[in-house]
Amino acid sequence: MSVSVTRLQPDFVAEIGGLDLRRGTDDETFDTVLAAFHEHPVLVFHDQNIGDAQQIAFSRRFGVLERNVTDGLGGPPEIANLSNVEADGTLAVAGGDRDKFLSGNQNWHSDSSFKSVPAMASILSGREVPPEGGGTEFTDMRAAWDALPADRQAELERRTAEHSFLYSQGKISVDLMSEEEVAAVPPVHHPLVRIHPETGRKALYIGRHASHILGRPVADGRALLAELLAEATRPELVYRHRWRQHDLVMWDNRMVLHRGRAWDGSRYARVMHRTTIAGRAEDNPWIVEDKVA
Ligand code: OGA
Ligand code: MN
Numbered sequence: 001m002s003v004s005v006t007r008l009q010p011d012f013v014a015e016i017g018g019l020d021l022r023r024g025t026d027d028e029t030f031d032t033v034l035a036a037f038h039e040h041p042v043l044v045f046h047d048q049n050i051g052d053a054q055q056i057a058f059s060r061r062f063g064v065l066e067r068n069v070t071d072g073l074g075g076p077p078e079i080a081n082l083s084n085v086e087a088d089g090t091l092a093v094a095g096g097d098r099d100k101f102l103s104g105n106q107n108w109h110s111d112s113s114f115k116s117v118p119a120m121a122s123i124l125s126g127r128e129v130p131p132e133g134g135g136t137e138f139t140d141m142r143a144a145w146d147a148l149p150a151d152r153q154a155e156l157e158r159r160t161a162e163h164s165f166l167y168s169q170g171k172i173s174v175d176l177m178s179e180e181e182v183a184a185v186p187p188v189h190h191p192l193v194r195i196h197p198e199t200g201r202k203a204l205y206i207g208r209h210a211s212h213i214l215g216r217p218v219a220d221g222r223a224l225l226a227e228l229l230a231e232a233t234r235p236e237l238v239y240r241h242r243w244r245q246h247d248l249v250m251w252d253n254r255m256v257l258h259r260g261r262a263w264d265g266s267r268y269a270r271v272m273h274r275t276t277i278a279g280r281a282e283d284n285p286w287i288v289e290d291k292v293a
Pocket of ligand 2: 105109110111258
């Protein structure tokens with residue numbers, strides 16, 4: 001296999017070619033992909049007509065996978081099935097539970113930032129993509145950090161944010177979560193700035209689950225988070241992915257935020273399967289060792 005790395009947005013997004021994930025990846029190929037991933041927190045692979053087992057096998061090369069609570073659609077626990085197709089084959093109704101749940105992804109976020117050990121990376125496979133709309137956008141939080149003046153960086157570097165799934169889901173609908181679900185994801189604290197363990201690059205770590213800043217009035221913290229998000233999602237920092245069927249896109253949740261875009265869910269199915277690579281001790285130096293996956 002001869003794998004190629006094409007820079008789509010230098011230092012941010014690269015396309016990996018010459019790879020057929022149905023056949024697995026040898027060590028040399030994997031090393032090339034991993035090096036490309038360290039430099040480019042978003043990787044695009046076209047024409048990967050894979051199933052869940054192949055997606056899981058590829059994802060496992062990067063680390064331990066997160067498991068999902070049941071979504072009512074069956075499938076292996078390592079797969080988050082972001083699908084607007086119900087178990088009976090009908091399209092999810094606008095305003096229904098599945099639609100509301102999926103709509104959360106249309107706000108800028110980092111996957112699992114509400115967990116005590118947040119995700120390292122995510123891999124999303126476009127199994128069925130709508131002919132229009134339904135793109136995914138990524139913004140480079142390293143560039144967002146680098147653009148801040150030094151005195152602002154120094155102030156932010158000392159700060160910790162509270163991330164909470166109850167807060168982020170509550171903005172969509174107060175009754176989206178059961179008491180058990182709420183109890184399973186208590187609020188967690190993460191630094192506002194994260195450091196990539198291999199490259200040393202810093203990135204602003206915020207997004208929709210970030211509720212407020214510790215040690216500051218909640219309203220102040222929210223205003224600061226909103227201001228930072230607006231700056232970080234300036235058009236020039238954003239990559240817009242337009243899905244082709246069988247695209248696979250991988251991103252570094254430590255270094256980028258992402259959001260899905262709307263599409264006409266009353267006409268078109270959109271079936272996306274995601275694997276999520278758990279954070280590791282070196283990704284989360286602020287967390288006590290025994291809590292890290
Ligand atoms: C995700 C996600 C957005 C989309 O897979 O984590 O947020 O475009 N997806 O489906
Ligand atoms: Mn997501």
